[in-house]
Amino acid sequence: xxxxxxxxxxxxxxxxxxxxxxxxxxxxxxxxxxxxxxxxxxxxxxxxxxxxxxxxxxxxxxxxxxxxxxxxxxxxxxxxxxxxxxxxxxxxxxxxxxxxxxxxxxxxxxxxxxxxxxxxxxxxxxxxxxxxxxxxxxxxxxxxxxxxxxxxxxxxxxxxxxxxxxxxxxxxxxxxxxxxxxxxxxxxxxxxxxxxxxxxxxxxxxxxxxxxxxxxxxxxxxxxxxxxxxxxxxx
Amino acid sequence: xxxxxxxxxxxxxxxxxxxxxxxxxxxxxxxxxxxxxxxxxxxxxxxxxxxxxxxxxxxxxxxxxxxxxxxxxxxxxxxxxxxxxxxxxxxxxxxxxxxxxxxxxxxxxxxxxxxxxxxxxxxxxxxxxxxxxxxxxxxxxxxxxxxxxxxxxxxxxxxxxxxxxxxxxxxxxxxxxxxxxxxxxxxxxxxxxxxxxxxxxxxxxxxxxxxxxxxxxxxxxxxxxxxxxxxxxxx
DNA sequence: TTCTTTTGTTAACGTTAGGTTAAACCTAAT
DNA sequence: ATTAGGTTTAACCTAACGTTAACAAAAGAA
Numbered sequence: 001x002x003x004x005x006x007x008x009x010x011x012x013x014x015x016x017x018x019x020x021x022x023x024x025x026x027x028x029x030x031x032x033x034x035x036x037x038x039x040x041x042x043x044x045x046x047x048x049x050x051x052x053x054x055x056x057x058x059x060x061x062x063x064x065x066x067x068x069x070x071x072x073x074x075x076x077x078x079x080x081x082x083x084x085x086x087x088x089x090x091x092x093x094x095x096x097x098x099x100x101x102x103x104x105x106x107x108x109x110x111x112x113x114x115x116x117x118x119x120x121x122x123x124x125x126x127x128x129x130x131x132x133x134x135x136x137x138x139x140x141x142x143x144x145x146x147x148x149x150x151x152x153x154x155x156x157x158x159x160x161x162x163x164x165x166x167x168x169x170x171x172x173x174x175x176x177x178x179x180x181x182x183x184x185x186x187x188x189x190x191x192x193x194x195x196x197x198x199x200x201x202x203x204x205x206x207x208x209x210x211x212x213x214x215x216x217x218x219x220x221x222x223x224x225x226x227x228x229x230x231x232x233x234x235x
Numbered sequence: 236x237x238x239x240x241x242x243x244x245x246x247x248x249x250x251x252x253x254x255x256x257x258x259x260x261x262x263x264x265x266x267x268x269x270x271x272x273x274x275x276x277x278x279x280x281x282x283x284x285x286x287x288x289x290x291x292x293x294x295x296x297x298x299x300x301x302x303x304x305x306x307x308x309x310x311x312x313x314x315x316x317x318x319x320x321x322x323x324x325x326x327x328x329x330x331x332x333x334x335x336x337x338x339x340x341x342x343x344x345x346x347x348x349x350x351x352x353x354x355x356x357x358x359x360x361x362x363x364x365x366x367x368x369x370x371x372x373x374x375x376x377x378x379x380x381x382x383x384x385x386x387x388x389x390x391x392x393x394x395x396x397x398x399x400x401x402x403x404x405x406x407x408x409x410x411x412x413x414x415x416x417x418x419x420x421x422x423x424x425x426x427x428x429x430x431x432x433x434x435x436x437x438x439x440x441x442x443x444x445x446x447x448x449x450x451x452x453x454x455x456x457x458x459x460x461x462x463x464x465x466x467x468x469x470x
Numbered sequence: 471t472t473c474t475t476t477t478g479t480t481a482a483c484g485t486t487a488g489g490t491t492a493a494a495c496c497t498a499a500t
Numbered sequence: 501a502t503t504a505g506g507t508t509t510a511a512c513c514t515a516a517c518g519t520t521a522a523c524a525a526a527a528g529a530a
Contacts, residue, residue, distance in 0.1 A: 089344050089346070089347060092344075092347050092350070093346060093347065093350055096347075096350035096351065096353070096354050097350070099354075100354065101354070101358070102337070109324050111324070111328060112324060112327050112328065115327070115328055115331035115332075116331065118331070118427075119331050119334075119335070119336070121422075122422045122423070122426060123336075123358060147414060148413070148414055148458065148464065149458055149461070160516095162459070162516070162517055162518080163459070163460060163517080163518095164517075164518070165517095196519070196520070197519090198476095198477095199477090199519085199520075199521095200518070200519060200520080202476090202477060202478065202479085203478090203479080203480090203518085203519080203520090204518090205477085205478080206477095206478060206479050206480085207479095209478090209479095210479095222476090222477065222478090222526095224475095224476070224477080224526085224527060224528075225475090225476070225527090225528090301497095301498095304497095305498095308506095397505075397506055397507080398506080398507095399506075399507070400506095431508070431509070432508090433487090433488095434488090434508080434509075434510090435507070435508055435509080437487090437488060437489070437490085438489090438490080438491090438507085438508080438509090439507090440488085440489080441488095441489060441490055441491085444489090444490095457487090457488065457489090459487065459488080459515090459516060459517075460486090460487070460516090460517090
């Protein structure tokens with residue numbers, strides 16, 4: 001389904017090589033942002049979160065090492081791979097000192113780069129813990145655990161929720177007693193707002209109402225033409 | 236505080252080069268054990284815990300790749316650096332597939348090697364903290380010893396586990412009652428995430444469920460599209 | 471009112487993920 | 501060579517999910 005692709009920041013001043021490399025990476029299911037020089041690279045880096053940076057060493061205005069240092073100041077963890085034309089020892093050492101994760105001499109084999117990327121990403125795979133977001137909600141007599149995707153009534157047997165059910169209920173809970181605009185759910189969960197996705201959402205609202213029936217103090221109200229409202233009557 | 240030196244297993248068949256390298260590393264405050272071939276390398280590896288393995292690829296009796304595979308069966312986490320005379324692409328790819336952390340072509344500069352070692356150690360320092368020392372788990376009425384790879388029920392006869400069975404159960408136990416993402420197991424244990432490895436993992440889940448059957452309070456639940464959850468009902 | 475649009479609900483369908491068993495495939499050890 | 505242990509691939513089946521259709525009921529507009 002919607003498995004998020006890994007995001008790569010590629011900073012390479014040679015437009016031909018840069019474009020070819022970008023296309024190659026994108027063909028291999030990476031989201032690539034291509035910056036043409038160090039300045040632009042840093043701007044783009046600040047604007048978004050990346051899973052990996054590939055930096056050319058020799059660039060006008062701001063070389064790869066300087067850029068890497070700036071990146072490291074903002075983020076100690078992003079893996080960095082350097083690309084360099086010459087195989088100079090000083091450069092390699094300098095690179096590792098700045099916290100490089102790997103090093104490649106141009107010209108290099110693209111498959112090798114791909115393997116290195118994979119290897120590096122795998123190392124980082126442990127850090128999935130990052131978002132200790134909000135996963136647990138109290139909804140009347142229900143408990144929603146949106147990480148493990150289940151709904152418990154009075155602490156009894158948990159009901160399993162499908163991804164869509166789960167996301168939708170979570171969105172409603174996030175807006176408890178308030179309007180949850182139709183459009184919000186459609187763009188966030190269905191990633192598209194048209195007649196069919198809208199109907200699909202209505203189907204899911206019906207499902208959720210069924211799940212929530214056991215507690216008469218919990219209901220999902222419709223606000224015609226606007227969206228839905230999860231109300232919890234606690235007297 | 237007595238900071239323990241890092242322990243390196245160096246497997247290199249050229250006696251001259253091996254000795255020089257060993258001395259150089261020891262001068263830089265590493266504890267180095269030098270094995271002269273793959274066989275000996277594996278023996279030494281089994282006898283002790285190492286923070287890093289440096290393996291020559293071309294060796295008589297047992298080449299570096301084979302050795303690496305055996306090492307990986309015992310330990311999924313030790314960093315491995317390959318040394319090779321020729322810069323063959325196939326070799327490099329093979330190396331990364333076996334789970335190499337880095338790659339060096341002979342002749343190489345010793346300072347470069349040192350930097351690579353430092354870089355790798357640093358990486359491991361951050362992400363190995365949490366789980367590296369955890370080998371024993373209580374799973375309901377079972378005891379899992381993931382170092383010796385066996386599972387005991389009620390303290391009775393231990394069932395031997397294969398490396399994959401063991402690693403998978405360990406990962407599940409590490410995330411007890413919580414989600415163990417599919418992707419995590421695939422990248423950490425299978426080192427690749429595709430249709431087939433995913434199916435392979437499912438086969439192992441089935442095996443584990445069989446092993447765990449004797450205790451009805453222990454089960455592996457699936458969270459569709461996300462992963463698995465080892466639940467232990469202790470009433 | 472009557473017409474139109476939006477929402478409620480159920481059922482059917484197609485697709486994909488997962489459960490399980492067995493066979494095929496290594497590769498190290500005999 | 502043969503065998504045994506471990507792992508992958510194949511095959512078949514069931515469960516889970518999401519979309520769409522169909523029809524009914526509300527709500528709002530005319």
